[in-house]
Amino acid sequence: MSDAALWVTVVVASLVSLAIKLVGQYAPEHWASSPRVVRTATLVTAALLAALVVVQTVDGGRSISVDARLPALAVAALALALRAPFLVVVVLAAATAAGLRALGWG
Structure with a gap:
């Protein structure tokens, strides 16, 4: 991919992202507060994060x-299952990765 094509892609993706955010900002509030939309948004967010x-x-x-x-x-998954605070989860995961890398793995 050429540099020009890369920049066009970045600019177009940015404009599309901005447009989506603006549509969400100006959508009527009752659309976003329906239980079906809230449930779907929660599931989509979790799926994208996974x-x-x-x-x-x-x-x-x-x-x-x-x-x-x-x-x-x-x-991290084990710490989350044990209901550890998010900061603890992040520190445990980072320490695990750092320790294993210090031992020469990864």
């Missing part, structure tokens, strides 16, 4: 890459 975590954790390009991020994700 997809981002999976891609960032195990995607190594053309093959699955298992490195220090995967055990760190498992530690």
Whole structure:
């Protein structure tokens, strides 16, 4: 991809994002407060976050890459299951990844 095409893509994506945000800002409030919309928005948010975590954790390009991020994700999931505060979850996951990398894994 050329530099010009890359910049056009970035600018178009930015404008589309801005347009979506503006539509959301000016939509009638009663549309967004219906239980169906709230439930769908919650599920979509969780699905997008899960997809981002999976891609960032195990995607190594053309093959699955298992490195220090995967055990760190498992530690974070366990901490979340035990209802740890979010800051504790992040610190535990970061410490796990850092420790494993210090030991030469990942």
